[in-house]
Amino acid sequence: MNALDLVDSIGWTLIHFSWQGALVGGQTALALALLRKARPETRYLVACSGLLLCLAWPATELFIRLTGDSGANGGFAIVLAGTASGVVQDSGWSGLFQRNLAWIVGAWGLCALFLALRMIAGLLWLRHAATHEAHDPAWQARVDRLATQFGLARPIRLRIVDRLASPVTAGWWRPVVLVPASLVTSMPPHLLEALLAHELAHIQRHDYLVNLLQNVIESLLFYHPAVWWISRRIRVEREQIADSIAARQLGEPRRLALALSELEKLQFSTHHLAQAANGGDLMSRIKQLVRPDTEALNWKAAIPVLGFALAGLAGCAQTPASSPVMAKADSIVNIPVAQFNSCERPKYPAEALARDIQGTVTLGFLVSAEGKVQGTTLRKSSGDTSLDEAARTALAKCTFTPGTVDGKPTEQWTEVQYVWVSK
CATH class of the missing domain: 3.30.2420.10 (TonB)
Structure with a gap:
């Protein structure tokens, strides 16, 4: 194996994923539409399976390309x-891709490297915040009490952060909950406690590890919209699951709904490397807490199915294997x-x-x-x-x-x- 073969294998693997990802996205969208009345845990599992398939399919193809050429003895x-x-x-497209594989792989490598560095920078920021930001003994005691209620044996640290607008959770082995200083001073304690219960639900489910894997897949396959769509659906379903667990532990779904309503009034940014109470669509989460009825059929749900199906068919037609046309x-x-x-x-x-x-x-x-x-x-x-x-x-x-x-x-x-x- 040499550099040219490696570039050729990576390049065609990336190109073929354009239609492979569309097919996976279409199948995932169809399954989620059919499961609209199912529990969020079921839809979450389907979306996670779709995202893992987005990684496994090109990884398998790349492995076959790199190891498939073997020969007899060889002067x-x-x-x-x-x-x-x-x-x-x-x-056509096949010839154009073949002539520009080096540029395609180079551009992909640079973008993937940038996203990886951004992810690493986010992890470093979270680590710095977990070790250097202030802590509040009173709120730490509340978190410890909630952790006992959730059955969490590991110690959970609480840190108060100035430049943050929504609570976020980071870490798996030594989890930490970062709470905005503005919420500690302005939000009623019983509502902030509801948001903290939501964060502890993420810790209980080890969602940080899944979210970290999502970021890795997004960094590698950033160019495909199906990856981002599936990943977003995972986050939406995950937030609903955490809301349900938190509401059940609190015994007051409306308290968490009110806390999310107060949070919606704030201006915030999303921290993709941590679990945040502001993830997903806040209004839909509030409605689900107040009226946990089954989801009605929405014609808009068919748009991703049709879009990914058409993209997959177009990719199959326009992106054949690297063999040329007679x-x-x-x-x-x-x-x-x-x-x-x-x-x-x-x-x-x-x-x-x-x-x-x-x-x-x-x-x-x-x-x-x-x-x-x-x-x-x-x-x-x-x-x-x-x-x-x-x-x-x-x-x-x-x-x-x-x-x-x-x-x-x-x-x-x-x-x-x-x-x-x-x-």
Whole structure:
């Protein structure tokens, strides 16, 4: 495995996820629409499964791409040029993607790195707040009492933070609840206690770990709207579950509803790396607490289903595997021909030669309309990376008479074999 193969594998995996993610999103949206009358825990499980599938599908495809090419045993090179028929490079989306895979992977890597750094910065901020912000003994005693009521044996720290507008919870092993100083001074104690009960419900369910995994998936697959939509549905259902647990422990659903109503009046920002009482749609959560009736059918629920289904079908049609499209049946196709005087004699890797390693390397390569090698892909390995790389290096230096379609020079994929024998 070399850098070019790695870029090719990552690039096509990212591209294929455009339709794979749409299909997963459509199926998840359909399941959630059918389960609109089910318990929030059931919808939460369905949404989490959809998000995990968004990660598992491309991860599996990438693993297959990276490990799928294996060969027999693998030296001195004999080039059998043109051992396979040439194929015309797709001039549509597939060809465009193939020519720009390096840029696609590079842009994805930079964006994913930025999001990862932002996530790390958020974790560091939470850690700093948990260790350096002020604590209030009176409210700490309230939290300890609530923790006992929730059956939580781990100590839960309470910190008062100035520049924060909604309580948030962070940490799993040593959880901490961050409370805005403005709420401590302005909100009635019994309402703030209801919000704290909501935070303890998150701690009881270990929601911080799930939320952290969500952030990782969002950072890796940030470019797909289905990932963000599913992730948002997870947060919505999770907040309803925490509301239900808190209301049950308090024995007063309306008190929590009133606390959320007071919270809605404040201006706040969402902290994605922590569980916050302001997550989801506050008004819908208030209505669910006051009138916990079944959700009515809403025609808007069909929009994500139809949207993701159409995107998935379009992706399947426009993003085939990296194999190119054949020319029309009545076209006259001439494959690229190597100008052998331009090709350097491949150099047998010294270590492979000393170990008497032999084998055949099959390379697919794209020849431009100007006769230059634009890209290569390993179709079949010799079983030795040094032989594969030596063949690829030698091929990249060749010049070709470009292939033609009906007499017009055209980008084409073709195939070549390097047979390495040591004697």
